[in-house]
Amino acid sequence: MSYQAQQCRINRLTSSEPNQRVECEGGLIELWDETEEQFQCSGIHAMRVTVQHNSLSLPNFHPFPRLVYIERGEGILGVTFPGCPETYDSSGRQEEGIRGDEQREFGHQKDLHQKVHRFTRGDIIAIPPGAVHWCYNDGNEEVVTVIVNDLNNPSNQLDQTFRSFYLAGGVERSSEQRGKHTQQQFNNILRPFDPELLSEAFDVPEDLVRKMQQTENRGLIVRVDKGEMRILSPGSEQDYDDERRRKYVGLDVNGLEETICTMRLRHNLDNRREADVYSRHGGRLNIVNEHKLPILRHLDMSVEKGNMFPNTIYSPHWAVNSHSVVYVTRGEAHVQVVGNNGQSVMDDRVNEGEMFVIPQYFTVSVKAGSNGFEYVSFKTTSSPMKSPMVGYTSVLRAMPVQVLTNAYQISPSEAHQLKYNREHQTFFLPSRGGKSRRF
Amino acid sequence: MSYQAQQCRINRLTSSEPNQRVECEGGLIELWDETEEQFQCSGIHAMRVTVQHNSLSLPNFHPFPRLVYIERGEGILGVTFPGCPETYDSSGRQEEGIRGDEQREFGHQKDLHQKVHRFTRGDIIAIPPGAVHWCYNDGNEEVVTVIVNDLNNPSNQLDQTFRSFYLAGGVERSSEQRGKHTQQQFNNILRPFDPELLSEAFDVPEDLVRKMQQTENRGLIVRVDKGEMRILSPGSEQDYDDERRRKYVGLDVNGLEETICTMRLRHNLDNRREADVYSRHGGRLNIVNEHKLPILRHLDMSVEKGNMFPNTIYSPHWAVNSHSVVYVTRGEAHVQVVGNNGQSVMDDRVNEGEMFVIPQYFTVSVKAGSNGFEYVSFKTTSSPMKSPMVGYTSVLRAMPVQVLTNAYQISPSEAHQLKYNREHQTFFLPSRGGKSRRF
């Protein structure tokens, strides 16, 4: 797959589903087509990962930041940073899962590890570049996550290609493909090393090293024997409180662990009390930016979840400082996007499970379908800002009436209507009802 | 027009005039050829816009910062930012311009809008990325502006292509072209939207929306009916004072409006008392950097205006941290530019109305013509720094005499001359008179 300089010659945006599948014994990885113009322009790579009940997504890391949205289910996420302390002790609970002979051997040893995070439906999780992470589904339904990677982030000193580094597992080739690319990005980085060297390095028998290297047949998500994975998983309340109190005193490795090691990584997008925009007849908007989740400053990403009531209009607006990558979580809508040359680059119905990109400064309008519309929009900035055409922060309202009258050859009265008819509203505008042509 | 990765394989710099024209009823837009090597290397796009008396340049915005130099005339500029307050009230003065029946309808309503700025000849104006701006000529002569856009600015997440977003007006195609490109970048972004949706969004009749969409025949600069555009336009004294006093307390939209909403956007380049370099026999240099105009820190751009007396030499020097884009405002000069491989890439006479680029670190010398030389140089940094070969900050003066004697195989006495003969001068060196070969 050849890399070229970023291009945004967008003629046509398309709302699409993933076009590549990697099936594993414990789940499914689906990838959107990174060669599409809209993903090339935005430097975004997106995937959807399904983890079955009692399955483990194997440890991996990436050279760029990623946001993970939990569409369904609940579970445990481990995120490890080099140099951060092992402040969690799962040894107490673990004993039940140890077989008899093992227990005799080290049953009283502690098993310290870095913090794990409990997640649930509606959470957004921030994974900093290079952080090794794994995910375990200990719930009762499958976990479905939508993951957006920002390949253009300056932390990535490699080129603008999607890369995964897995510490275990691997797939030889994808089990199914709609596109033309041969998928080879998922392989265990331990495999090619000289077993004798690894054996010396870890100070373990070569047999053990060979086991670590021969994991490619299991894929990237594996099933776990029942009862084995009882990991310390704090409830969410404890989790939040702990974070506020905990203060790590330790090695000063670049001063980074003071910020990263103890930072909160997740925030729920479904909290009604935290809604940033709420319109009784229009809908609800929850924005998670660097103020609500400070680690996002390190990622320079953010996210917004919108819940639009049936037939509501999201007034035409553009994003000032980011691209937006929109994933439809429920319902449908009619979306129109217009580019800089006044050309309509999208004018389509979008459906649940699809994704599309709205490039920076492109104007978008959305009209929710008759069953409403719910989406998650990922942004390539940690402090997103949008400029609406309508409402109390509208760009037209900011201009003198005389500019509008002369710009549009309209009367002062008409200009006043443009400026003030939606004076007390913004973003989500309830439909005038029944008159809509399209829904 | 295809985009490629930035290249600076400069073999030849050329001082050139714009090669593309867009004629409008109220003025003229001229564009320099962005495919020239020098503009590709620097990531600069340049244009000259002429606005006739009593004409309005329609509201537009761009995904990158721009500096506007007012070469001639005076007028009013509106710059709006999303989320900034409408702190200006033009309703008092406006009434005179309202026709009778309109006045009855809403004559006592206020017309609040965001700040407008009065500009005059010699001003430089900073337009942040994404800020919607319009310009009205209420003076007695035509307004001529030279505009430099920095496409490489990191705020621009689209590619390195020039893009304009117009909220009104539009041109189908350019009225005249010397180059080969078909120009399509200027079109109203409202036009393609579904009128019914816009009508709902603005809560105005569909007729009004259709008027807003059908403006492409008027171009991008329109004539204004006499008397209509009486907008609150503070005198410049009031303008400056207001800014220091005004403190907006309002919505916290990303904390940005605290800095952007009330920041000064313009500075005059012709203020003799503010000259940064003044030589009684050489000339005058006015630099406007982030210290004089703090908003430039957000744009990472700056500007310098030079006024060289006849036959003065601008000593060979290079820019340490930016490209320079030079526009000739008056007179002529002989300019020589040398690149890294010791190759002369320019050795030409430059004339009024032309523009050329001096890439970062390329050495340039200028000798003013017999009528003097005046220019404006735009920089791709907010804190420009140059390294002269001659004078009290000269790079040769910073080296021990012995390094010079051995480097150039000259005597210590000669090395001393190189270091100290211009000890008390810098940049603008008066000619020794009459001896010049070229002028």
Added chain:
Amino acid sequence: MSYQAQQCRINRLTSSEPNQRVECEGGLIELWDETEEQFQCSGIHAMRVTVQHNSLSLPNFHPFPRLVYIERGEGILGVTFPGCPETYDSSGRQEEGIRGDEQREFGHQKDLHQKVHRFTRGDIIAIPPGAVHWCYNDGNEEVVTVIVNDLNNPSNQLDQTFRSFYLAGGVERSSEQRGKHTQQQFNNILRPFDPELLSEAFDVPEDLVRKMQQTENRGLIVRVDKGEMRILSPGSEQDYDDERRRKYVGLDVNGLEETICTMRLRHNLDNRREADVYSRHGGRLNIVNEHKLPILRHLDMSVEKGNMFPNTIYSPHWAVNSHSVVYVTRGEAHVQVVGNNGQSVMDDRVNEGEMFVIPQYFTVSVKAGSNGFEYVSFKTTSSPMKSPMVGYTSVLRAMPVQVLTNAYQISPSEAHQLKYNREHQTFFLPSRGGKSRRF
């Protein structure tokens, strides 16, 4: 040589020697092949410069930061910044070197110049972008330096091509080449200027200017007449003390000189007491980052010197926030590098005098040869961070035992071995002795 967007499609890394030579009367410049994939990916350009006893490397500057490692010898380095003061006075000592008639003329004049720096074997020297620098070998053996340039540094607004700007000297073409490129990058930037203009600018006779322009035959490193170059060269103790005491009060040129003018530029990598990692049986690691040498923050580069005892293993690890460019200073080693797709991209013996790149996040293991292994590794970040697989900061140790047992299908006991067998060690692991297959 054509420039393309950065690409990291690394199939094969190779440890290589320079492939281009420029011979000069006073020394030798050797360049690594910048078209190699590994250098293209990392944006690194590397060279080795040998300066003979009593020879002078002529003043030059570059549009990007560079780190200079002194592999052998000692001497004096001058680094000048525009706007910094001339705080050194070499006139006292210089008199001895001045011939009789010259001395009469200006023997009592001072020769003020900017600071010079004494360097010695094992030093790393930071050269900020655009700083003019020269180097003089006043020692008894030849000076050998290894220089790494970071072309991707954001200070470089030109493209990602290697460029040198020389103020004196020049070579017409390279004296010998193994590669296919014609080398033209080294030429005096003064040469093409109009001698009459330069004569006016410097206020010196045209004859003197012509001497400055006709230096291309001498190359880039010149021999110095014995006795001439007695430049004030503070001993290293004085040097360090001076820096702490000196406080420059002067022109405020962009505020930059407050930081740059008086900052320390060099640090020795061989200081045993400063070792960051020391293992009695393994070896020693000295890291010079922005904390030890604050100017590195401006360069966003750093360096590490490793001294591995015979047969020691550098445990598998990856660099989190930089590429690494490794130059072998002594001994040999077996190096294996694995990329993101689990593919071995290097599995070779590396030898003294060779260089290779380890891309960001690529996993590397090193096993020192039977005579030990010593290297210098240059990093494209000022605060390097690595993630080891083994030892007390190991990524495996940070994970719960249950994740390891399920990821690798191993027993809890085996997982404990992986986590804790090297609990008290990190990075340099002594060999178990005699068992190694390769050495």
